[in-house]
Amino acid sequence: MFGPNPKRRAGTAVALALGIALLATGCGNDSSDSGGGGGDGGDANLAITFLPKNLGNPYFDTSNAGGAEAIEEFGGSYEEVGPTEASPTSQVSFIQTAAQQGVGALVVSANDPEAICDALDEARSADVKVVTFDSDTNPECRDLFINQASAEGIAKVQVDLIAEQIGGSGQIAILSASANATNQNAWIEMMEAELEASHPDIELVEVVYGDDDDQTSFDKTAALLQTYPELKGIVSPTTVGIAAAARYLSTSEHKGTVALTGLGTPNQMREYVKDGTVTAFALWNPADLGYLAAFAAQALVTGEITGEEGDTFEAGRLGSYEVGADAAVLLGDPFVFNAENIDDFDF
Structure with a gap:
């Protein structure tokens, strides 16, 4: 940690x-x-x-x-x-x-x-x-x-968190910001490399983009869970995305069964940590x-x-x-x- x-x-x-x-x-x-x-x-x-x-x-x-x-x-x-x-x-x-x-x-x-x-x-x-x-x-x-x-540090902490939360195996997805975001793309590339090197039993099924918009990110979360019924976790390396995904999960049947981590602020995420939707997340x-x-x-x-x-x-x-x-x-x-x-x- x-x-x-x-x-x-x-x-x-x-x-x-x-x-x-x-x-x-x-x-x-x-x-x-x-x-x-x-x-x-x-x-x-x-x-x-x-x-x-x-x-x-x-x-x-x-x-x-x-x-x-x-x-x-x-x-x-x-x-x-x-x-x-x-x-x-x-x-x-x-x-x-x-x-x-x-x-x-x-x-x-x-x-x-x-x-x-x-x-x-x-x-x-x-x-x-x-x-x-x-x-x-x-x-x-x-x-x-x-x-x-460092991009490596940011990527690794998120991969380590999701791996711990889903028990080291299963399907995960990434909910990013915009497709052109420099930082997001660098982190995702390194997360993919870290998953391949250290967590071969975790399958990254898709990267989707919420464009740092709350409603778009909320809808993308819903679509992921519908498309991948076996999904075990979501990583959202954007503060808007993780909060929107947590809001969706907190009132859905997936609360407590689909893990969510990524990068968020404490004030955004406090209620979702306290109600059990989210176990842990990271940020500077x-x-x-x-x-x-x-x-x-x-x-x-x-x-x-x-x-x-x-x-x-x-x-x-x-x-x-x-x-x-x-x-x-x-x-x-x-x-x-x-x-x-x-x-x-x-x-």
């Missing part, structure tokens, strides 16, 4: 409460504002815009609250913009507008690895620093990627992910780092981080939530 880094979890509850409160009171200033920062960038443009896959997504509400908290700490200005639906090209106009407004940095969770690259290249040519988080673009389209955990802390992404953006804007491998920067309460290969920064290991610990978390 993966566990949290104690130093990186210090102050999380207070930080989350502060970040959410800042969002609720509209802490973000106009994107034309700028603030002082660290390094040699006292006059740096610290107007930072967060662009999630889509608005109204609880996962991104939490991650962006972490970003708002960090930006408040280092004296920048925060804004959140985004589409209502997570389609491949829906973020393009928001990138273009932010660049035209002269923001210092964009923090983006990409809906597609290629579809927004031209817009990001235009923004970077206008001296906008681009940090991706959660879901990456092609590496050449951004300055840094803040990765929630999305507020920490947004917090780290904001500090990375500050470090780029102020010139503290350039995004070269080996660069290091300070990220507030999370401590020091180093840039790895392909200009990527790793937040840490996933954490497993279950009935024994879920009430210790509030996000």
Whole structure:
């Protein structure tokens, strides 16, 4: 089981409460504002815009609250913009507008690895620093990627959980987000490899896509159970998907007989863990992910780092981080939530 880094979890509850409160009171200033920062960038443009896959997504509400908290700490200005639906090209106009407004940095969770690259290249040519988080673009389209955990670690923890829950054999399915989601596809590929290498008695019968939409994911869950009457488990590596699947299972005849795991937030999944629909699931802390992404953006804007491998920067309460290969920064290991610990978390 993966566990949290104690130093990186210090102050999380207070930080989350502060970040959410800042969002609720509209802490973000106009994107034309700028603030002082660290390094040699006292006059740096610290107007930072967060662009999630889509608005109204609880996962991104939490991650962006972490970003708002960090930006408040280092004296920048925060804004959140985004589409209502997570389609491949829906973020393009928001990138273009932010660049035209002269923001210092964009923090983006990409809906597609290629579809927004031209817009990001235009923004970077206008001296906008681009940090991706959660879901990456092609590496050449951004300055840094803040990765929630290693793809191998995320894949393995989900495979280990479903294998334990179904007794190591039987049919399973995967309920993913969109078919173009970079992170989802990387995890699924590695889950397939892990299943083949370590769990030959588990058969992955199908991967379906709920497009990070609650109703679509709910319907896909129902369809899976109808199509595969012998299905023993579902893995949903997306917070929207796992919550929708749990909602379906919780009132169906399959509750307690079809296992469900994946990546979810404690607040979404608490009722389903407590009523026995779900035994255990995993995730990193999305507020920490947004917090780290904001500090990375500050470090780029102020010139503290350039995004070269080996660069290091300070990220507030999370401590020091180093840039790895392909200009990527790793937040840490996933954490497993279950009935024994879920009430210790509030996000």
